[in-house]
Amino acid sequence: MARPREFDIDQAIDGAMEIFWRQGFKATNMPYLLMAMGLTRGSFYKAFEDKESVYFKTLEHYDEKVVTTTVAMLEGCTAAKASDCLMPLFSQSPKSGYGCFICNAMVEVAPENPKVAEKTQDMAQRLKTAIKTVLDKRNVGSSSAQRADLADVILHLYFGFQAMGKSGWPHEDWSERLKRLLEETAPA
Amino acid sequence: MARPREFDIDQAIDGAMEIFWRQGFKATNMPYLLMAMGLTRGSFYKAFEDKESVYFKTLEHYDEKVVTTTVAMLEGCTAAKASDCLMPLFSQSPKSGYGCFICNAMVEVAPENPKVAEKTQDMAQRLKTAIKTVLDKRNVGSSSAQRADLADVILHLYFGFQAMGKSGWPHEDWSERLKRLLEETAPA
DNA sequence: CTCGTTAGGAACCGCTTGGTCCCTAATGAA
DNA sequence: TTCATTAGGGACCAAGCGGTTCCTAACGAG
Numbered sequence: 533m534a535r536p537r538e539f540d541i542d543q544a545i546d547g548a549m550e551i552f553w554r555q556g557f558k559a560t561n562m563p564y565l566l567m568a569m570g571l572t573r574g575s576f577y578k579a580f581e582d583k584e585s586v587y588f589k590t591l592e593h594y595d596e597k598v599v600t601t602t603v604a605m606l607e608g609c610t611a612a613k614a615s616d617c618l619m620p621l622f623s624q625s626p627k628s629g630y631g632c633f634i635c636n637a638m639v640e641v642a643p644e645n646p647k648v649a650e651k652t653q654d655m656a657q658r659l660k661t662a663i664k665t666v667l668d669k670r671n672v673g674s675s676s677a678q679r680a681d682l683a684d685v686i687l688h689l690y691f692g693f694q695a696m697g698k699s700g701w702p703h704e705d706w707s708e709r710l711k712r713l714l715e716e717t718a719p720a
Numbered sequence: 721m722a723r724p725r726e727f728d729i730d731q732a733i734d735g736a737m738e739i740f741w742r743q744g745f746k747a748t749n750m751p752y753l754l755m756a757m758g759l760t761r762g763s764f765y766k767a768f769e770d771k772e773s774v775y776f777k778t779l780e781h782y783d784e785k786v787v788t789t790t791v792a793m794l795e796g797c798t799a800a801k802a803s804d805c806l807m808p809l810f811s812q813s814p815k816s817g818y819g820c821f822i823c824n825a826m827v828e829v830a831p832e833n834p835k836v837a838e839k840t841q842d843m844a845q846r847l848k849t850a851i852k853t854v855l856d857k858r859n860v861g862s863s864s865a866q867r868a869d870l871a872d873v874i875l876h877l878y879f880g881f882q883a884m885g886k887s888g889w890p891h892e893d894w895s896e897r898l899k900r901l902l903e904e905t906a907p908a
Numbered sequence: 909c910t911c912g913t914t915a916g917g918a919a920c921c922g923c924t925t926g927g928t929c930c931c932t933a934a935t936g937a938a
Numbered sequence: 939t940t941c942a943t944t945a946g947g948g949a950c951c952a953a954g955c956g957g958t959t960c961c962t963a964a965c966g967a968g
Binding site: 925 | 962
Binding site: 629648 | 744746747817819823824825826827828830831832836837840841844869872873875876877878879880881882883884886887888889892896897900901
């Protein structure tokens with residue numbers, strides 16, 4: 533046929549995700565993006581449509597790589613206490629300082645890009661569902677409706693935690709807070 | 721002396737705040753900014769240093785105009801239930817869709833601008849203090865430490881609420897959630 | 909009225925932006 | 939070996955960026 537591609541698409545997207553995640557969409561210009569992806573303009577525009585479409589692909593990549601993993605981690609958690617399963621959401625990740633890509637995308641890009649808005653909401657929804665599963669399995673609270681409500685509250689806390697973290701707001705220890713929220717310890 | 725200024729500085733900053741708040745820093749270019757402020761390039765650079773310094777001034781303006789008002793509203797609230805005082809934080813404001821300027825700034829600008837990071841944290845801190853005052857006055861929970869913790873949780877919920885709102889995440893009714901959080905109704 | 913001073917505003921600046929073009933290199937099928 | 943096809947990569951592009959310059963207009967002090 534013809535000359536084969538010299539780079540791995542998935543690996544390039546991974547590099548793009550890294551820099552979009554860290555810097556946001558507008559702050560990442562083509563030179564930076566190309567460097568992060570490890571390719572030159574020619575290869576980029578041969579393989580992809582444009583900067584915006586790659587941004588969306590990085591969201592999908594984040595979904596497959598991070599969200600799916602997190603959901604699996606939550607749903608597969610065997611700890612007795614729900615708070616122990618949910619704590620990882622409130623500790624600094626290895627990518628700490630980046631914040632959460634979903635949160636960044638929601639604030640920076642979603643308002644002017646319906647596809648991104650939909651995608652971020654979809655990912656958030658899946659996280660919420662996973663959180664609810666954690667609560668359901670352990671029979672937290674008194675009803676499914678209450679657990680759904682609680683899952684939504686925890687989801688909002690998570691995004692608040694991520695948003696505030698980007699300004700350097702000091703990370704408290706959230707384990708006690710979660711326990712209290714889930715009524716796993718008697719409120720003193 | 722000399723020719724007097726034809727526009728009102730504070731009013732111009734107010735227009736700038738409006739557009740920075742709605743669109744963010746990078747997405748707002750000079751033509752848009754000038755239109756929002758109601759002046760031309762010449763007047764702009766006579767009166768202000770540059771785009772970035774005006775952005776910071778809009779943060780200060782937001783502080784004086786919105787944060788201060790909100791803090792006063794919280795601290796002056798006479799309702800018996802804390803949740804009734806805090807509910808306004810979780811309803812759509814007239815500027816709904818803009819999100820919260822502090823949250824936007826934390827996510828978009830703070831990571832690469834220490835002055836902005838500090839300013840946003842300061843405003844968040846003042847909101848937190850006001851929330852704690854609301855809780856203290858009504859003796860929510862069992863200790864000052866617990867109320868401080870709860871105030872921080874509510875603050876995080878608020879930012880999560882604002883961040884997610886920017887993607888169009890549907891606004892639930894938060895009054896019941898707040899009541900539950902503050903243990904104003906017996907957990908069923 | 910005169911004149912020094914400052915605001916207003918348009919033209920202009922160098923630079924960066926995202927994206928295209930086009931030539932060359934590398935490949936596999938015939 | 940030949941050749942059609944596609945990747946790689948640098949040069950190039952128009953448009954937009956934030957910011958400056960400079961001329962004119964409008965004022966107030968004298």
